[in-house]
Amino acid sequence: MPLLEIKDLCVNIEGKEILKGLDLCVDAGQIHAIMGPNGSGKSTLAFVIAGHPKYQVTKGSITLDGQDVLAMHASKRARAGIFLAFQYPTAIPGVTVANFLRHALKAQGREVELKDFRKRVKEQLQSLKIEESFMSRYVNDGFSGGEKKRLEILQLAILRPKIAVLDETDSGLDIDALKIVAAGINAFAQDKSTGTILITHYQRLLDFVKPQAVHILAYGSMVASGGWEIVERLEKDGYEPFLPKQEATKS
């Protein structure tokens, strides 16, 4: 059974159809990269997997280990093992990172002893090169772009979901930060029971995190799927050759 399976997914927002019959199948132990031009529906896909109430699924299915994901609300999906690293993480003023992480773990029924929690966090902070004072700052409040992305990766490491959807986690990072974030993703993906979906604009991230499969998402569905050769062709020729002819001429 695939870990995450998306079949013929059609999604509307405010009456506009964004995803038009999208398919995706991620097995345990796999990293999938999803690339595509602006406005192709990449972030919509990420939000729909995580259960954002703003989007209406009009057709199709999403399953995690065979369970019907679409029947669950967002918090239940998180508890089932779905994690979304946000492209633009939201600030929660007055709530410390430590308090937030503890509550998230508790909500997911995986409350840990304070001592173990501190130890785990400390290790992760070191590998993400984050100062410990970070834990007493308010969630994403006044964070730089790079700090926000690192907090998403810290959550990934602490919450240890089954499937991680990383929405442009590489955007806005300098090369050093990118390497740190990539190391965090690799550490997560090392666990072969997990799956990872990388949504990205740039092949830059893929130099550090090697995907088993690469997909091009355009106009609401996958227009190409394959391996590393897709990345190479994209680098050489851009998105143009991948786009369906009539759609390409339209844009």
Next chain:
Amino acid sequence: MDKQNLEGLGQGYKEKYGFSDTEKHTFKSRKGLTREVVEEISWMKGEPDWMRKVRLDALEIFFKKPMPGWGDTDILGSIDFKDIYYYMRSSDKAVGSWDEVPDQIKKTFDKLGVPEAEKKFLAGVTSQYDSEAVYHSIQASLTKQGVIFLDMDSGLKQYPELIKEYFSTVIPAKDNKFAALNTAVWSGGSFVYIPKGVHVELPLQAYFRINAKDSGQFERTLIIADEGSSVHYIEGCTAPIYASNSLHSAVVELIAKPHSTIRYTTIQNWSRNVYNLVTKRAVAQENATVRWIDANLGSKLTMKFPCVYLMGRKAHGEILSVAFAGNGQHQDAGAKIYHVAPETTSTINSKSVAKDGGHASYRGLLKVYEGAYGAKASVRCDALMLDDESRSDTYPTMEVSESGASVAHEATVSKIGDEQLFYLMSRGLNEKDAMAMVVNGFIEPFVKTLPLEYAVEMNRLIELEMEGAVG
């Protein structure tokens, strides 16, 4: 602040606080307010003549004064003064040791955790059960330093001269109808005197509670910090749930002499039928600091505007308040600061949360008198609404008669963000917990000024308030 290791504290809140003992009173005055009732109260307490006269004069003022013509006049108008007991006591006298406290009352306090709290870190506890203090203790070190921490009735017996000198000097009976009422029928409350240069390190703490149906609670508190001294006084209030209405009308007077500091913290969580109409006012003399820290949860209607008169040069006043208005509740809270002397400074920081059609108002007055040159004041009020049915109003009044003063004002009103809720829910929190987390974050600047166990309790109260917010 590290709250993680304190999870579990304050659990079972309903069981802990929603109980009520069978009423068992040795004396019960009749309902309604007359000259005879007031005289009886004074006689029962064995008070000096001058206090009896103060009460009777105040009663005349109460009868003559009209109800306030502003604020939530509908709810105010629904108070039936004839249907209230004005004095009750549940044991014959204040007692000095825990052993002497009657068993039934002990059980109540056990549920409230009073003795534990004391064991942990409290400097002293005076607990008000209905209208009179029944348990009172003060640590030896405080007594040695000359600190007086008594219930007001005992204070009047032991230190009549001090009380005669200061009683009603900050809030005269004629100030408002409810101050007059309190002055006429007051019972209990605290009397605190800190001698010159004495710093009381640990907070003085009092618990108040209404435990009898239709009983009014009219506690009277007077705190005097003598020159160069400092004190932190905390009152935490919880009330059991009853069907008929209760009136809580307290008066709190603070006198901060030159170079002294008083911090007065209140966390009130009255049951939803209580009219909570309280007058709190402080006088800060030269270079003195007064801080009011005031959280209002529960009650049907709260009208409370802690006030500081900055009378001496370089006096400083701070008012930090939080109000939470749920369904059928009106929190009409705010702050008043009077800059009378030069170089006085003040900050007002008010936060309100309204949900399920609750109504939160900020009502503030900032007055800078001519001659208060160099005065600096800042007012900030933030309102958070959790749904479209709730209401938040701001009535900031500023009267500045001194051109050499600087005054800043900022107000924000926001609705809880869908994106914040989704972010938290995508981490596994359910909608109720996500809302509670956003609200707790919103009031964090307030909560972090509280001693740890109050902070934990406050966060827990918010979580309980959120219950039922979402289907």
